[in-house]
Amino acid sequence: MIHAKNLSKSYAGSTALKDLNLLVNPGEIFCLLGANGAGKTTTINLFLNFTQATEGQALICEMDVAREPLKTKQYLAYIPENLQLYPNLTGLENLQYFSGLAGKKHTKSDLEFLLNEAGLQNDAFMKRIKYYSKGMRQKVGIAIALAKEAKALLLDEPTSGLDPKASNEFAALLKKMSGRGVATLMATHDLFRAKETGTHIGIMKEGVLLQTLSTDQVSYADLENLYLSHMN
């Protein structure tokens, strides 16, 4: 579960995030939409405890990330916009390394199964990451989250720069993880992907969450109009 309570962040007098209240339950995919500088990445960084909140609380599985930063990270996985892995290691070796750091012990066949689950082709397992496309690296990121058995998934514009096929595959993976009870918070600019993948959508502007809606309640065209009306 991902929960923000009156979460605020200010940088030298300017407000990056103001009184954010947000709840993402297990199995839900909450998509944060907004222009650049709306506070989406700040929100993600606050949940990762990469930056400290000025006010309020960021909770992962009911634990405050500021008070228990290491423990909360046992339950969460993070995929940034451009996931960087070790270029001279293979996909399998990267997965082995990161799952080992997270304290998980998996056999080689377990890890291969997870890479398969994440949609990576078998012949790519032993290729070095420097030969991977962005979409393939994102799949390794998902495999890392699967290996970690994460309860919460934080994604910062994970589909930006992906071709439609890779983006579609990535969305399918998110839905698969959601089906396993993972709570997902995704910052994105992609309205279409948010509508198709998400269970909930939040529109942010200048650090404020203006509106929250369920994706069932709105069509893509309405969502686009609503988004543009907020941005204008």
Add this chain to the structure above:
Amino acid sequence: MIWNITRKELKENLREGRFQIAALIIFALLLIAVLISKNYYQNMQEQHRQAQNNERNIWENQDEKNPHDAAHYGTYAFKPKYPLSLIDPGVDKFVGISIFLEAHKRNEAQYQAASDQTGLARFGDLTPDFILLFILPLLIILMGYNAFSREREQGTLALLKSQGLSL
């Protein structure tokens, strides 16, 4: 955890061109140093053997005389060379390799090779110990100096931090 990190660092470095080239250069230098050392050791052993034989002949071919006089006559003793000096020649170059033994006197070692060399001698010779003591640590520094900053530069630090590691 430590084993996991060690294994990853080893794999990464072994596959990196910078490390491979540096390791190749050091290995070649080490090989050359061993060959030079072996040659030098064999020459020195031969010179020692000849000098010792000569001194023994001189000592044994003295005229008949009082033992005390013979002690004053004196002889040279040579510091033996051991096979380990193939790796590390030690301080022979600076303290000398032979001592003139004679009665009532405590002579210092003679024939320090360094005294016949220029100031450049202080930078050392190309010996295996020089490679292991000076060049190999440089390789370690070369490989390790950016262990942390590299994580930041290549963008893996955020993912590492999100694994729940204390930095």
